[in-house]
Amino acid sequence: MDTGEPFILLAPDLTPSDTARLSLDTLLGFATEVGGPTSHTAIMARGLGVPAVVAAGAGLRDIPDGTPAILDGSSGRLYLDPSPTDLQAAQAQRERLEAVRQAAYQGRMQPGATRDGTHIEVAANVNRAADAQAALDAGAEGVGLMRTEFLFLESDHAPTEAEQEREYRAMAQALGDRTLVIRTLDIGGDKEVPYLGLAHEDNSFLGIRGIRLCFERPDLFLPQLRAIVRVAGDHPNVHVMFPMIATLADLRRAKAMLDDVRAELNVPPIPVGVMIEVPSAALLARELAPEVDFFSVGTNDLTGYTLAMDRLHPLLAAQTDAMHPAVLRLIAVTAEAAQAHGKWVGVCGGAAGEAVGALVLAGLGVRELSVSTPAVATVKAALREYDLAQLQAWDARRWPSPTLPASALWPRSCSLGPRR
16 A cells, blocks of 8 residues: 555556556555566556566565565566665665766757767657657657557547547647657557457467457457548658558558548548568568558567567566567668668667667667657667767677667666565
């Protein structure tokens, strides 16, 4: 129970609605028994700027209420009953990290760019229109991923066409002429919506999710497309992006449905992109590139599918590393195909929001990084430390990475306090 004092929350897991109700005034961080570093819960934590440890195991429930603790979100450790010396050291580390973050924050409004001036757009991943202004205030140059599924996850009914249009329009208006990439409904895997009555699947990550669900449920997909198209007709900054494209046929079917809606509403063409999160999509990038305006790599799923590791598995989640050479080779193939056809490639997965990942991705040819709002300033600061030629000279597909400056090495989070 929140008594108004700073606390660390321990829980089996947290749903989107649970996270939305957390009081950030007193919450120092949270730890969950399940999940993984790229799980839905961890993504929400990054978006809130809250330190988190996931997949800590069932032992969490045995920790007595009120136990003093230090939560280190960067190392994924929860230290119980720390000594006064430990508390002092943790507080000093917290202050050092805050000083680094504040230094980065001061430069947040500078354009995303390398030291030699190569523009790398740093945009934000957002869930709802109300988040747009905070992203802009943090220095975001646009929205590289609007997760429309949150309209469904945070509701007790399927949002109507009119409800969706209001949300997308508010987002487009808030951004002005800055790019807004709206991803169509991406439900499935670790994102379940009980009221939709979807059939249980033993392996939901390999089943009906993303664009596959949209094809199966045109009653959900077509109203969403109409809402997006209506807004795009008034706001040319709107782009549409399809998730879980695995084949050229998938892309052409989705585009045909979009074109039918555009013709119905008499709206001109809209920039169209696809998520590269299935290995087959990366390997087909040269065939896909002529038929899209951009790619956006979802490193969380691409890593899981490439390494055959469930990002929610408590024993394997920590190994789902987007810096694995196999994953980086798929990203490089995608970037090369995009460049060959004059298209741009972005990354909206978790790797873009880490300093090392951002630098490696820029060297591979990625020109847009869409990250959680709290990470915008730190990613920009990391990019400013290097010339593009330096980033390109690193063979990012061969680990280890180059030596990075201190400003590129801060942990994602570090906090401390008693649980109440």
